[in-house]
Amino acid sequence: MILTVTLNTALDITYRVRNLTPHTSHRVTEVTERPGGKGLNVARVLAALGHEATVTGFVGGTTGRVLREQLSRTTGVVDALLPIAGTTRRTVAVVDATGDTTQLNEPGPAVTPAEWSAFQEAYEHLLADASAVALCGSLPQGVPVGAYAGLVRAARTANVPVLLDTSGEPLRRGVAARPDVVKPNAEELAELTGSHEPFRAARDARRRGAHAVVASLGAEGQLAHTAEGHWRATPPRRLRGNPTGAGDSAVAGLLSGLVERLPWPERLARAVALSAATVLAPVAGEFDRAVYEELVGQVRVTGEASAA
Numbered sequence: 211m212i213l214t215v216t217l218n219t220a221l222d223i224t225y226r227v228r229n230l231t232p233h234t235s236h237r238v239t240e241v242t243e244r245p246g247g248k249g250l251n252v253a254r255v256l257a258a259l260g261h262e263a264t265v266t267g268f269v270g271g272t273t274g275r276v277l278r279e280q281l282s283r284t285t286g287v288v289d290a291l292l293p294i295a296g297t298t299r300r301t302v303a304v305v306d307a308t309g310d311t312t313q314l315n316e317p318g319p320a321v322t323p324a325e326w327s328a329f330q331e332a333y334e335h336l337l338a339d340a341s342a343v344a345l346c347g348s349l350p351q352g353v354p355v356g357a358y359a360g361l362v363r364a365a366r367t368a369n370v371p372v373l374l375d376t377s378g379e380p381l382r383r384g385v386a387a388r389p390d391v392v393k394p395n396a397e398e399l400a401e402l403t404g405s406h407e408p409f410r411a412a413r414d415a416r417r418r419g420a421h422a423v424v425a426s427l428g429a430e431g432q433l434a435h436t437a438e439g440h441w442r443a444t445p446p447r448r449l450r451g452n453p454t455g456a457g458d459s460a461v462a463g464l465l466s467g468l469v470e471r472l473p474w475p476e477r478l479a480r481a482v483a484l485s486a487a488t489v490l491a492p493v494a495g496e497f498d499r500a501v502y503e504e505l506v507g508q509v510r511v512t513g514e515a516s517a518a
């Protein structure tokens with residue numbers, strides 16, 4: 211199975227409104243509620259691609275109960291979440307008629323030292339059955355800032371390829387622990403390296419420890435800097451919609467491509483097509499399959515393999 215870690219799970223609420231105007235009140239035209247947090251979205255997309263996915267992280271309180279109940283109805287995703295005393299957060303995405311999205315993310319529960327050590331033990335057991343692992347999203351309060359660095363090291367010790375998708379100081383420390391892949395967006399990459407030129411910044415992130423860097427460049431696609439070469443993948447057309455979860459679908463594309471041993475250009479094409487197809491789906495963790503299948507063969511990948 212492919213393991214995804216979401217330490218700060220969330221019940222994702224999506225509100226549709228006609229227009230979003232700050233400092234005014236709004237009538238919501240549609241509400242959806244889904245189990246969320248980045249790794250849960252990654253797992254749903256992996257399952258839809260035919261991979262067995264197991265999710266772990268923390269869950270608790272009333273929102274946690276709703277999240278688990280909905281997750282149990284998701285085919286292909288195994289729930290290995292750890293119950294805690296705190297309450298799982300909610301996130302709210304407000305989507306207007308043009309698809310523009312405003313995101314409000316609660317900070318999440320406080321995790322106790324005992325809960326954090328129980329998680330680390332459970333994670334090491336799960337790694338024994340994993341073909342790859344993704345570490346995704348923000349950290350809840352109480353989890354140390356170097357948490358991902360430790361989880362990367364444990365995956366490397368267990369010989370399980372590890373992808374890291376986070377930001378800020380947890381990303382900086384995680385990169386230094388030498389993950390197989392990091393997937394920052396352009397802003398996160400610039401914050402990590404100080405460079406606003408994505409290719410140079412990706413090269414710098416590799417020097418800091420990541421074996422491969424895949425930077426998402428929004429509607430412009432993705433860029434990969436790896437030991438095997440460097441490539442740029444561009445979608446055939448710009449799609450407008452709700453971008454929440456597009457990065458998570460890219461992670462699912464990269465991870466599935468890794469375990470299927472696809473060459474990098476094919477992995478990137480899959481990741482870019484899945485991201486684009488997610489923008490057209492109403493909520494994170496879902497994608498429009500017909501659009502994905504149409505786009506995957508049309509993604510333009512340029513670049514070159516390194517000399518052997």
Ligand SMILES: O=P(O)(O)OC[C@@]1(O)O[C@H](CO)[C@@H](O)[C@@H]1O
Nearest residue numbers: 220246247301315347348455494
């Ligand atoms: O606060 P984080 O952990 O960085 O991100 C959480 C989140 O906004 O990311 C997903 C979309 O990528 C949503 O499902 C989720 O609620």
